[in-house]
Amino acid sequence: MPFTPDLRWSDVTPKAVFLNRRKFLAGAGAMLASSALTEKAMAEELELTSFEDITSYNNFYEFGWDKGDPAALAGRMTTKPWSIEIAGLVDKPGIYDLEELVAGQTIEERIYRFRCVEAWSMVVPWNGFELSALLNWVGVQPSARYVAFETLLRPEEMPGQKSASFPWPYVEGLRLDEAMHPLTLMANGLYGEPMPNQNGAPIRLVVPWKYGFKSIKSIVKITLTDQQPPTTWNKLQPSEYGFYANVNPTVDHPRWSQASERRIGGGLLAGRIDTLLFNGYGDKVASLYAGQDLAVDY
Ligand code: MTE
Secondary structure (H helix, E strand, C coil): CCCCCCCCHHHHCCHHHHHCHHHHHHCHHHHHHHHHHHHHHHHHCCCCCCHHHHHHCCCCHHHCCCCCHHHHHHHHCCCCCCEEEEEECECCCEEEEHHHHHHCCCCEEEEEEEECCCCEEEEEEEEEEEHHHHHHHHCECCCCCEEEEEECCCCCCCHHHHCCCCCCCCEEEEEHHHHCCCCCEEEEEECCEECCHHHCCCCEEECCCECHHHCCCCEEEEEEECCCCCCHHHHHCCCCCCCCCECCCCCCECCECCCEEEECCCCCCCCCEECCHHHHCHHHHHHHHCCCCCCCCC
């Protein structure tokens, strides 16, 4: 499949403008840089969500239920050293040191829309590598059909994991063809910085055409399997959260509409924007679901 990555964030404007946008916006030079950004971003119809918003408005239930809890509490999570176990139907199963794994990969910058099932969204400049590169490196066996992911289980550093109402650890899964798709990213950074803890340090999944809950954070285990793996939100509320979780404005959540979304950072007066089928990536991913009823396979 021909694949064109989205615009690189570094093509848009200097990194410092984003990393410290507020400060820059206060100064005259900043107005220049900022309008250059706007012009270019408008041409792409994408305006990056600020670093501050991306790192202060989070869902990471291991640290609590409020959007501000991860930023306040995730600093205590130890992310070095870090290893990922790769298990199941692979040629080279093992426990791999993350730094060695990443050293073998080409890190790219990818600007993706990110749409939460709660109907808010952001535009995030991720850094990472395609999951397919890692899977090809460990060798996927022909009988594998799904990929299961697991987050760190460490209640002494993750206060939310002391709550028994949630089935820890957080787990997610993809069909193998979804996992091998070139849009599917293992992200170890954003805005050119190492992944902030609250966003899923040191490495997380990003599947931009699916609701955000599929993009599991702080991954410690990846298992290739021939069975559809259990996924956390589906276990909790199967009628509300399916395995597929493709962004779809025509399939509403039982308790709210998915037709539109609130772009974080737009301000109180900003209107809602229309939600796009497959979050705008339909030209690249719709063929994965040919013949499937997206209202049944939600
Ligand atoms: N991964 C883990 N381990 N724990 C979580 O609570 N929340 C998910 C997803 N990955 C979550 C997770 C949800 S609901 C969303 S919307 C995104 O992470 C939020 O990612 P962000 O905080 O970087 O925006």
